[in-house]
Amino acid sequence: MVKVAHVQLCSCCGCLVSLADTYEKLLDVLNSIELVYCQTLADAREIPECDIALVEGSVCLDDHHSLEVAKEVREKAKIVVALGACAATGGVTRYCRGNQLSKPVHSSFSPLTEVIKVDLAIPGCPPSPEAIVSVITAALNGDMEYLQPFAELAENGSEACGCDVINKVVNKSLCMGCGTCASACPTRAIEMLDGRPNILKELCIKCGACSVQCPRIRFPELIEKIE
Amino acid sequence: MNPFGAYKKVVSARSTLKEVLKKAQDGGIVSTAFIYGLENNLLDGVIVADNAGEFQAVPKVATTPEEVLEAAGTKYTVCPNISVLKSAVREYGCEKIGVVGTPCQVRAVRKLMKYPIGFRHVPDKIALIIGIFCMENFPYQGLKLIVEEHCGVKMEDVVKMDIGKGKFWVYTKWGETKAIKLKETHPYEQIACHVCTDYTAELADISTGSVGSPDGWSTVFIRTAKAEEIFNKMVEDGYLEVKPIEEVKPGLGLVEKLAKTKKEKNMKEIGHRKELGLPVPY
Numbered sequence: 001m002v003k004v005a006h007v008q009l010c011s012c013c014g015c016l017v018s019l020a021d022t023y024e025k026l027l028d029v030l031n032s033i034e035l036v037y038c039q040t041l042a043d044a045r046e047i048p049e050c051d052i053a054l055v056e057g058s059v060c061l062d063d064h065h066s067l068e069v070a071k072e073v074r075e076k077a078k079i080v081v082a083l084g085a086c087a088a089t090g091g092v093t094r095y096c097r098g099n100q101l102s103k104p105v106h107s108s109f110s111p112l113t114e115v116i117k118v119d120l121a122i123p124g125c126p127p128s129p130e131a132i133v134s135v136i137t138a139a140l141n142g143d144m145e146y147l148q149p150f151a152e153l154a155e156n157g158s159e160a161c162g163c164d165v166i167n168k169v170v171n172k173s174l175c176m177g178c179g180t181c182a183s184a185c186p187t188r189a190i191e192m193l194d195g196r197p198n199i200l201k202e203l204c205i206k207c208g209a210c211s212v213q214c215p216r217i218r219f220p221e222l223i224e225k226i227e
Numbered sequence: 228m229n230p231f232g233a234y235k236k237v238v239s240a241r242s243t244l245k246e247v248l249k250k251a252q253d254g255g256i257v258s259t260a261f262i263y264g265l266e267n268n269l270l271d272g273v274i275v276a277d278n279a280g281e282f283q284a285v286p287k288v289a290t291t292p293e294e295v296l297e298a299a300g301t302k303y304t305v306c307p308n309i310s311v312l313k314s315a316v317r318e319y320g321c322e323k324i325g326v327v328g329t330p331c332q333v334r335a336v337r338k339l340m341k342y343p344i345g346f347r348h349v350p351d352k353i354a355l356i357i358g359i360f361c362m363e364n365f366p367y368q369g370l371k372l373i374v375e376e377h378c379g380v381k382m383e384d385v386v387k388m389d390i391g392k393g394k395f396w397v398y399t400k401w402g403e404t405k406a407i408k409l410k411e412t413h414p415y416e417q418i419a420c421h422v423c424t425d426y427t428a429e430l431a432d433i434s435t436g437s438v439g440s441p442d443g444w445s446t447v448f449i450r451t452a453k454a455e456e457i458f459n460k461m462v463e464d465g466y467l468e469v470k471p472i473e474e475v476k477p478g479l480g481l482v483e484k485l486a487k488t489k490k491e492k493n494m495k496e497i498g499h500r501k502e503l504g505l506p507v508p509y
Contacts, residue, residue: 179307184345195305209345
């Protein structure tokens, strides 16, 4: 049995809901894993040694507890997965509208990827249940080819956002106007104007969904195998 | 170099639906497949490029054959079809969606199916992907310039555009036909198309385009088992008439020539961009 822990830092539970939203697929996954830690779904007080830790949320640098948990996860887990935008890029906790912080003394919410070494990052707010299941399944099967883009995001993905689509695609004359970014955006921060994305930065929470879905930013070869 | 990608079979085909043929670009394959799908409950919504007036294209979720018909015909300009995919699921409540797109859009759909980060409960609702042959696309202002400056026709008077026999054709509502050499349109192409090496929408379930088949017919690649089943049923039920590709002129050779031209030309452009240190899709 592969031991999986779900660890929550500063977040809203949305990624956990997304994990639970996999319906029958979750059962498939649960049958092949042992959920050893999950404050919402399992009765365990201490983070045990585990194979995969799904970490949801960002790290509040003004809260030593948050930092300690992040460090502890790295020590206890073989594979650390930054689950969702907050852990991967900072998401709403970092880029909330107008920088309205939840408490005056909380001045910084850093993505997990900037605090500890993370093996895989799944952006999105929240990432789709299908993406979570695919990543867990690929991790169980050791399918490194599938996981490669997530590993790259863990390494240098803390800036994935609408700006990426502008900087890396539109500004490099690579955008052909498919509209995938606009469709992927959970906050409707992207509208298509004359066949190009226009990012409404007041709405963008830098979840990275648009840039990871862009076919011109990264197109793993395995997608070419359609049957 | 494999010019077409993987496929099960390739044929020349034409719709038997009169109302489709009246409006279709060539053989009316896309419209007919979508109408067939909607009428037979294989699809409950399809994403098409609608004509927003004066050949501006806007993506639309069509749920009836009438809406499909309204949108029939090729628009030679950028249309962000995938931008309404999530809305088809969330707002229209579609569970069996057909998508038509250019090769790059088909690749985008395949990517979001394999890596559905921002597409919760969407991938399993994509029922049929139809790709159209594509050499390049024009931004709307570019297209307008070609039509108005080079062809000397007002956009509001245009009823149909076509690319064929090395020319860009414009048909007006006054019955006039104007054409310019395709070479003259090259400066107005979308530059992003120059790093694309996919001519026949290699990742679609069904790919179709006029090239290779006689006027009024389309060349059709059937690539997946699902597509083969639907296509065969369409033929059985009399929605399409089919000819072996070997028996029609100019035939697959021309498709191969154009597909290879696109690959070679754009591989060169990709190489050139790399030399300059510019990013390329990978």
